Amino acid sequence: MMETRLETPSDSLKGLSHGYPSLVVGLVNNMPDAALEATERQFRSLLLAASGELSIYLRIFSIPDPRRSEVGREYVRQRCLTIDALWTGRLDGLIVTGTEPRAQHFPDEPYWPSMTRLIEWAGANTISTVWSCLAAHAAVYHLDRIERRPFDQKLFGVFECAKSGEHAIVRDAPSGWWVPHSRHNGLTEEELLAGGYSVLSRSPEVGSDIFVKEGDSLAVFVQGHPEYETDTLLREYRRDVRRFVAGEREIYPEIPQGYFDPETAARFDELRAEIVGKRHHQTLVTFPSTEGHLSFNWRQSAVRLYSNWLSYLFAQKYPDKSMKKSSAAAAPQAA
Numbered sequence: 001m002m003e004t005r006l007e008t009p010s011d012s013l014k015g016l017s018h019g020y021p022s023l024v025v026g027l028v029n030n031m032p033d034a035a036l037e038a039t040e041r042q043f044r045s046l047l048l049a050a051s052g053e054l055s056i057y058l059r060i061f062s063i064p065d066p067r068r069s070e071v072g073r074e075y076v077r078q079r080c081l082t083i084d085a086l087w088t089g090r091l092d093g094l095i096v097t098g099t100e101p102r103a104q105h106f107p108d109e110p111y112w113p114s115m116t117r118l119i120e121w122a123g124a125n126t127i128s129t130v131w132s133c134l135a136a137h138a139a140v141y142h143l144d145r146i147e148r149r150p151f152d153q154k155l156f157g158v159f160e161c162a163k164s165g166e167h168a169i170v171r172d173a174p175s176g177w178w179v180p181h182s183r184h185n186g187l188t189e190e191e192l193l194a195g196g197y198s199v200l201s202r203s204p205e206v207g208s209d210i211f212v213k214e215g216d217s218l219a220v221f222v223q224g225h226p227e228y229e230t231d232t233l234l235r236e237y238r239r240d241v242r243r244f245v246a247g248e249r250e251i252y253p254e255i256p257q258g259y260f261d262p263e264t265a266a267r268f269d270e271l272r273a274e275i276v277g278k279r280h281h282q283t284l285v286t287f288p289s290t291e292g293h294l295s296f297n298w299r300q301s302a303v304r305l306y307s308n309w310l311s312y313l314f315a316q317k318y319p320d321k322s323m324k325k326s327s328a329a330a331a332p333q334a335a
Contacts (some may be wrong), residue, residue: 004181008275008298010292013200017123019106019296020177021054021073021317021318021321022056022057023056023092023310023313024056024057024059024092025057025058025059025091025092025094025095025098025313025316026059026060026086026093027043027058027059027060027061027094027097027127028062028063028064028083028094028096028097028118029059029061029097030062030065030096030097030098030135030262031074031099031108033069033072034239034276036075036076036266037075038064038235039097039227039256040060040079041229042227042229042232043095044058045229046226046302047306048304049303049306050304050305050306050307050309050310051307051310052079052254052307052310059081060079060080060287061080061081061082061083061085061086062080062083063082063083063115063118064111064112064114066083067110068234069155077172079126085250086118086125087117087171089125089287090125091126093126093129093130093318094122094124094129094307095128095132096118096129096132096135097133097134097135098132098135098136098137099111099134100186106142110166113141115138116142117141119142122217123215123216123219124157124217125139125217125260126217126234127218127312127316127317128217128220128263128309128312128313128316129217129218129219130221130222130309131219131220132225132227133182133222133224133225134183134185134225136187136221137185138189138220139254140187140192140195140197140221140222143179143195144195144196144329146191146192146195148185148186148187149185149187150185151176151183151294153254154182154183154184154253155182155186155205156181156182156185156207156233156236156253156254156256156257157180157181157202157233157255157257157258157259158178158180158181158256158257158259158295159179159180159181159205159206159224159257159299160176160178160180160258161167161175161177161178161179161203161206161209161210161224162175162201162202163175163176163177163201164199164200164202165198165199165201166198167198167200167212168222168311168312168315169210169212169267169305169309169312170201170210170305171306171308171311172304172306173304174301174303174329177298177300177301178223178258178295178297178298178301179199179209179224179225179226179298179302180228180232180233180259180298181209181223181225181301182225182233182236183223185225186206186207186208187207187208188207188209192208195213196213197212197221198201198212198213198214199211200212204238205257206223206224206249207265207333208222208223209222209223209224210222210223210224210305215316217219218312220309225232226298226301226305226306227302228298230294231290231294233256233294234256234259234290236256237256238285238287241253241285241287242285243272244275245275252275252276253315255268255269258295259293259294260290260294260295261293263293264288264290264293267288268284268288270285271287
């Protein structure tokens with residue numbers, strides 16, 4: 001499973017059966033153990049939805065992390081290539097995820113030497129790299145020493161962002177779209193602009209959403225999580241509630257903004273009052289049902305973003321060919 005072709009069961013020779021050109025895309029999955037499998041599934045699904053008739057080979061990598069549990073290390077052994085497999089080759093495109101920060105400053109993170117080498121390698125050996133969420137912060141810091149800045153409270157929920165620039169990455173995008181965000185830190189737009197970055201979308205709540213920097217390889221920075229599935233924010237919220245109950249965090253988490261309908265939000269507020277009232281006498285938490293009550297209004301824009309990214313890779317790799325697009329990729333529909 002370290003290198004697979006994106007395909008559907010009903011179209012196992014998708015693209016290749018017609019001799020259609022292909023792309024090789026890498027995913028460096030640095031997520032914590034509990035999110036490794038879900039993150040791979042999310043990006044695999046999103047790339048498949050965005051690929052149209054284009055055949056894509058996906059290679060999965062992971063940076064060595066001594067903090068992983070045995071379960072996490074086994075997943076990496078079974079599903080991922082070692083990061084050393086990157087250094088002697090090239091990829092058309094690369095996606096790099098972040099991981100939960102353990103240190104206040106990036107250079108103090110145990111993975112930092114491998115991450116800085118990866119940032120340098122990607123700039124010289126890919127057509128384009130997508131730096132996702134905390135990986136975006138790491139790449140911007142290494143490239144231009146722009147520091148992430150902590151928020152007063154976690155930015156958590158689904159936010160409407162407005163298109164603020166023109167680029168192939170946001171071609172044919174509407175004037176605004178929704179995107180999940182889940183982070184404790186951000187990058188100021190003023191510093192990004194001064195550093196030569198172009199901001200393509202923003203909102204008052206999240207600041208810069210998507211931004212790029214041109215170079216030998218196009219660097220695309222995505223502070224949000226367009227790859228998230230319907231229940232990803234819910235699972236994160238439940239995790240943080242359990243951490244509060246277990247005494248691993250002092251402050252009860254805020255519910256994700258713009259995600260629950262009013263009825264569901266009210267039920268979670270009632271649960272909060274119950275848990276806070278008897279925190280030290282409770283070990284199990286029964287969460288309200290959310291079936292049919294969660295927002296999933298970002299899928300269409302997510303597919304469009306990655307369809308544009310794949311089109312950019314294709315145009316750069318095969319400048320004399322026109323990329324065929326299936327109706328799903330050309331006009332993505334919300335799932």
